Amino acid sequence: MPSRIAEIRLVSSDHEVYEPCDDSFALVDALLADRTNLIEHNPKICMEIGCGSGYVITSLILLLKNEVPGVHFLATDTNPIAARVTNETLEAHGVEADVICTDIASCLEKRLAGSVDVIVVNPPYVPTPDYEVGMEGIASAWAGGENGRTVIDKILPVVDLLLSEKGWFYLVTLTSNSPSEICLLMRKKGYASRIMVQRSTDEENLIILKFWRDKDQEMLDKETSSSSSFLSQFSRSLSSFIEKQWR
Amino acid sequence: MLSCNIKGVSNGFPLRIEAGKVIEKEVDFNPDFLKHMFAKIEWKALVEGARSMGYAELPEDSPDATVLDSGDETFLRKLHHALLELHLEEGALVCPETGRKFPVNKGIPNMLLHEDEV
Numbered sequence: 001m002p003s004r005i006a007e008i009r010l011v012s013s014d015h016e017v018y019e020p021c022d023d024s025f026a027l028v029d030a031l032l033a034d035r036t037n038l039i040e041h042n043p044k045i046c047m048e049i050g051c052g053s054g055y056v057i058t059s060l061i062l063l064l065k066n067e068v069p070g071v072h073f074l075a076t077d078t079n080p081i082a083a084r085v086t087n088e089t090l091e092a093h094g095v096e097a098d099v100i101c102t103d104i105a106s107c108l109e110k111r112l113a114g115s116v117d118v119i120v121v122n123p124p125y126v127p128t129p130d131y132e133v134g135m136e137g138i139a140s141a142w143a144g145g146e147n148g149r150t151v152i153d154k155i156l157p158v159v160d161l162l163l164s165e166k167g168w169f170y171l172v173t174l175t176s177n178s179p180s181e182i183c184l185l186m187r188k189k190g191y192a193s194r195i196m197v198q199r200s201t202d203e204e205n206l207i208i209l210k211f212w213r214d215k216d217q218e219m220l221d222k223e224t225s226s227s228s229s230f231l232s233q234f235s236r237s238l239s240s241f242i243e244k245q246w247r
Numbered sequence: 248m249l250s251c252n253i254k255g256v257s258n259g260f261p262l263r264i265e266a267g268k269v270i271e272k273e274v275d276f277n278p279d280f281l282k283h284m285f286a287k288i289e290w291k292a293l294v295e296g297a298r299s300m301g302y303a304e305l306p307e308d309s310p311d312a313t314v315l316d317s318g319d320e321t322f323l324r325k326l327h328h329a330l331l332e333l334h335l336e337e338g339a340l341v342c343p344e345t346g347r348k349f350p351v352n353k354g355i356p357n358m359l360l361h362e363d364e365v
């Protein structure tokens with residue numbers, strides 16, 4: 001049976017809300033590629049931060065629907081119109097999630113600490129002047145500040161707090177966000193990572209990363225490997241990834 | 248309801264629910280999920296929250312965890328209803344300390360803080 005994802009014609013829209021784009025599709029492709037694992041993962045609580053049109057969270061729900069019973073879904077966005085549009089998209093697909101208008105996950109953090117099994121984020125990642133970050137309206141959907149990292153760097157510690165022991169985290173990045181550095185940051189918090197999707201469009205070079213807690217990694221890290229060897233390892237895996245795609 | 252309850256105990260204190268319109272949605276009964284959540288719930292906050300949404304069937308004191316596996320589903324059914332089937336469609340979440348109201352419209356709580364509150 002082909003797995004279902006959200007249908008574009010059913011995705012609601014508003015000129016103030018980010019429309020599903022290459023980055024959204026790449027993220028959903030990463031989830032699709034990981035579908036079997038996700039089902040086996042048997043998550044209880046899944047969450048999207050920055051849900052925009054609702055395309056991604058709806059796809060995630062449809063992916064797991066009928067496969068994993070009793071999953072609870074949450075979606076947040078700072079843009080109240082995005083929250084409304086997400087609700088409409090969910091409804092059009094006949095699925096449900098709790099949509100909350102909030103900054104990243106504030107007001108959920110304490111309650112859900114260590115409880116979320118899957119977090120997906122397509123953050124505002126475009127490098128812009130810092131003052132553009134978090135402005136009202138559609139600009140906040142992409143404005144990522146210096147190196148596009150301002151919002152990402154705020155999200156990472158929150159994700160670390162929310163994820164359960166077995167939790168997984170999928171993140172959209174651009175090459176200009178220095179994904180290898182993001183992996184290194186997460187590695188210091190005890191996470192292993194891998195590249196799920198790499199895609200170059202006319203405008204951007206997208207990399208979808210997946211993170212999970214890795215006890216061994218933490219141990220290993222303390223013992224031997226240095227940051228520089230990690231970075232070179234990352235660039236090696238990225239180039240082999242790109243090679244594979246070309247073949 | 249889950250999200251309300253979750254937020255209900257944000258920042259360490261339960262937010263009071265000011266119910267305008269409450270709707271009920273039927274959700275598939277899933278004991279596993281409920282057992283999983285039971286450990287994470289702050290019981291008093293849930294009882295309060297459910298009551299302010301017009302559901303007063305939950306026991307005042309947190310039942311012993313053994314009730315979950317007792318084979319008697321009565322309690323789980325109630326928990327299921329309170330946690331998953333009650334939705335605050337219109338209303339507000341009110342901070343008991345400051346009286347600050349977070350509006351809930353079309354089922355979406357708006358927890359954004361004004362600039363002077365951050």
Ligand SMILES: C[S@@+](CC[C@H](N)C(=O)[O-])C[C@H]1O[C@@H](n2cnc3c(N)ncnc32)[C@H](O)[C@@H]1O
Pocket residue numbers: 018019020021023024027049050051052053054055056076077078079082102103104105122123124125134140141142151
């Ligand atoms: C690149 S768009 C992605 C939208 C959608 N998830 C998708 O993939 O099509 C980023 C979204 O994050 C939201 N956002 C920006 N800053 C945020 C923050 N601090 N907390 C929560 N959401 C935020 C924006 O409003 C926007 O909807």
